[in-house]
Amino acid sequence: MIELFNLMRNKRLFVLMLGLILFIAALGFSLRDRQLSAPEKFVNDSVAYVQQWFYKPAGYIAGLFEDIGNIRSLQKENEQLRTTAAAYARDKIKYNVIEKSNESLEKALHFTERQRSLNDYEYLIAQVISISPDPYNPTIKIDLGSENGIKENMAVVSTDGLVGIVTKVSAFSSNVEPITSLDEKSPNSKSISVTVLGRENVSFGIIGTFDHDKGRFIMNRIPENDPMIVGDTVITSGLGRVFPRGLVVGTVETTPQAGDFGLTKVASVKPLADFNRLTEVFVVKMAETGEETP
Amino acid sequence: MTTGRLIIVMFLVFIVEGTLVPWFIPDSLAGRIIPHFTFILVMYTALYAGRHKALLLGLIFGLLQDVVYFGNLLGVHSFAMGLLGYLTGLLLDKKRVTMMSALSVIILACMAYESILYAVYRVFRFTRESYPHALMEHMVLSTFLQLGFALAIYVPVRRWMEKSGHPVRKPENEEE
Numbered sequence: 496m497i498e499l500f501n502l503m504r505n506k507r508l509f510v511l512m513l514g515l516i517l518f519i520a521a522l523g524f525s526l527r528d529r530q531l532s533a534p535e536k537f538v539n540d541s542v543a544y545v546q547q548w549f550y551k552p553a554g555y556i557a558g559l560f561e562d563i564g565n566i567r568s569l570q571k572e573n574e575q576l577r578t579t580a581a582a583y584a585r586d587k588i589k590y591n592v593i594e595k596s597n598e599s600l601e602k603a604l605h606f607t608e609r610q611r612s613l614n615d616y617e618y619l620i621a622q623v624i625s626i627s628p629d630p631y632n633p634t635i636k637i638d639l640g641s642e643n644g645i646k647e648n649m650a651v652v653s654t655d656g657l658v659g660i661v662t663k664v665s666a667f668s669s670n671v672e673p674i675t676s677l678d679e680k681s682p683n684s685k686s687i688s689v690t691v692l693g694r695e696n697v698s699f700g701i702i703g704t705f706d707h708d709k710g711r712f713i714m715n716r717i718p719e720n721d722p723m724i725v726g727d728t729v730i731t732s733g734l735g736r737v738f739p740r741g742l743v744v745g746t747v748e749t750t751p752q753a754g755d756f757g758l759t760k761v762a763s764v765k766p767l768a769d770f771n772r773l774t775e776v777f778v779v780k781m782a783e784t785g786e787e788t789p
Numbered sequence: 790m791t792t793g794r795l796i797i798v799m800f801l802v803f804i805v806e807g808t809l810v811p812w813f814i815p816d817s818l819a820g821r822i823i824p825h826f827t828f829i830l831v832m833y834t835a836l837y838a839g840r841h842k843a844l845l846l847g848l849i850f851g852l853l854q855d856v857v858y859f860g861n862l863l864g865v866h867s868f869a870m871g872l873l874g875y876l877t878g879l880l881l882d883k884k885r886v887t888m889m890s891a892l893s894v895i896i897l898a899c900m901a902y903e904s905i906l907y908a909v910y911r912v913f914r915f916t917r918e919s920y921p922h923a924l925m926e927h928m929v930l931s932t933f934l935q936l937g938f939a940l941a942i943y944v945p946v947r948r949w950m951e952k953s954g955h956p957v958r959k960p961e962n963e964e965e
Binding site: 514518521522524525526531535538539542543545546549550553554556557624625626627628629630631632633634636662663670672676678680681682683707708771772 | 804805806807808809810811812816819820823824825853854856857858859860861862863864865866867868871903906907909910913914915916917918922923927931
C-alpha cells in the first residue's frame with residue numbers, strides 16, 4: 496500500500512500507467528461488434544465532407560496523365576468493345592425470352608415474394624473519398640451512408656469485380672473493408688461462399704483468407720469431386736444470403752489440392768478487381784423483403 | 790505558431806495524407822508506402838514547442854484517424870502518437886536540437902511508431918506477418934517517405950514554431 500502511495504507521488508508515471516490501462520480498455524471495447532455512436536458518426540461525416548473535395552479532383556488529374564499514356568491502345572480496346580457489344584445485343588434477345596418464361600414458371604410454381612425478389616439487386620454508385628493511411632487497416636471511405644440506404648455487410652464492387660464489404664455506416668459516409676484484408680484467423684473474420692461461373696450448381700468453395708505474400712485469395716472447403724479447373728471465373732454463390740449472387744471475385748489459378756486433413760481441397764484465386772486508385776464503386780443493395788435474413 | 794493555427798494545419802495535412810498522397814504513390818508500391826504526416830508534425834511539436842502540446846495533439850489527431858478510418862480497433866494511433874510525442878518531448882524539448890539530430894530522432898520515432906502499430910495489431914491477431922517481413926514490406930519504405938516530408942517542411946515549421954514557442958516554453962521551465 497505504501498508503495499502505491501509512493502507511486503502516486505510520482506504523478507507522471509501514475510498518469511502514464513492510467514493512460515495505458517485506459518487505452519487497452521478502449522482497444523478491447525472497440526473489438527466488439529457494435530454500431531457507431533453519435534459522436535463518431537458526426538466526426539466521420541464532417542471529415543468525409545472535407546475529404547470529398549480532395550480525393551476526386553486528384554483522381555481526375557492523375558487519370559488525365561494516364562489517359563494520355565493509354566491513347567495508343569484505345570483503338571484496339573475500341574475494337575474489342577465493339578465485338579462485345581455485338582455479342583451483348585445477341586444475348587439480350589435471348590435473355591428477354593428466358594426472363595419472361597422464368598417469370599411465368601415462377602408464378603406457376605407459386606414462388607413467395609421473398610423467393611422472387613431474391614435476385615433483385617440495386618447498384619448504388621458511390622464515390623471513394625479517402626484511403627486509410629494504416630498498413631494493417633486498409634479502410635476505404637465512400638460517400639454514401641445510412642441516409643442513402645447503406646447497411647452493414649453490403650457488398651461493394653467495382654467494374655471489374657468484388658472489392659469489399661461495408662463495415663461501419665454513418666449518416667452520409669461509410670467505411671468499406673477491402674476483401675484483401677480477409678483473414679480466417681482474425682477476430683472479426685468474414686468469409687465469402689463462392690462458386691464457378693457456368694457450373695453454379697456443381698462447384699463450391701469458401702474464400703476466407705487473402706495471402707498477402709502471393710497476392711492471392713485462398714479458397715478452401717472445395718468438395719473432393721469438384722470439376723473446377725485453372726482459369727475458371729470465381730463468383731459469389733449467394734448461399735450465405737449476406738452477399739448477392741454472381742459478383743465476380745477472381746479466377747482459379749491452381750488446380751485444387753488436398754488440404755484441411757485431406758477431406759476437402761484448397762485452391763488459390765487471383766483477384767480480378769484492382770484495389771488501388773479506386774474512384775467509383777457500386778454498393779450492391781439487395782431487395783428489401785421486410786423479413787430478416789433467414 | 791498559435792495552437793489554433795497548428796491544429797488547422799495538422800487537420801489539412803491529415804486530410805491530404807488520406808486523399809492526395811495515395812495518387813502520388815506508384816501503383817507497384819501501393820500498400821507498401823504509407824504516409825504518417827500528422828505524426829511528423831506531432832514530432833516537430835514535441836521538439837520545438839513542448840511535450841504537453843505534443844501529447845495533446847498526438848492524442849487528438851491519433852483519435853481522429855482512429856475514428857475516421859475505423860475498421861477494427863479504436864485507439865491504436867492515438868496511443869502511439871501520444872506516447873511517442875510525449876516521450877520525445879520529455880527527452881529533448883529543453884535542448885537545442887539541430888537539423889541532423891531532429892531528422893535522426895524522427896527516423897527513430899517513425900520506426901517506433903510503425904513497430905507499435907505492428908505490435909498492437911499482432912497482439913489482437915489482425916496481422917500474421919512476421920516482424921522482419923513487415924520491416925522489409927512497408928516499415929522502411931514508409932520511413933523514407935516520412936523522412937522526405939520531414940525534410941521538406943523542416944525550415945518553415947522550425948521558424949514558425951520557434952517564433953511563438955519561446956514564451957510558451959519559459960513557464961514550463963519554471964515549473965520543474
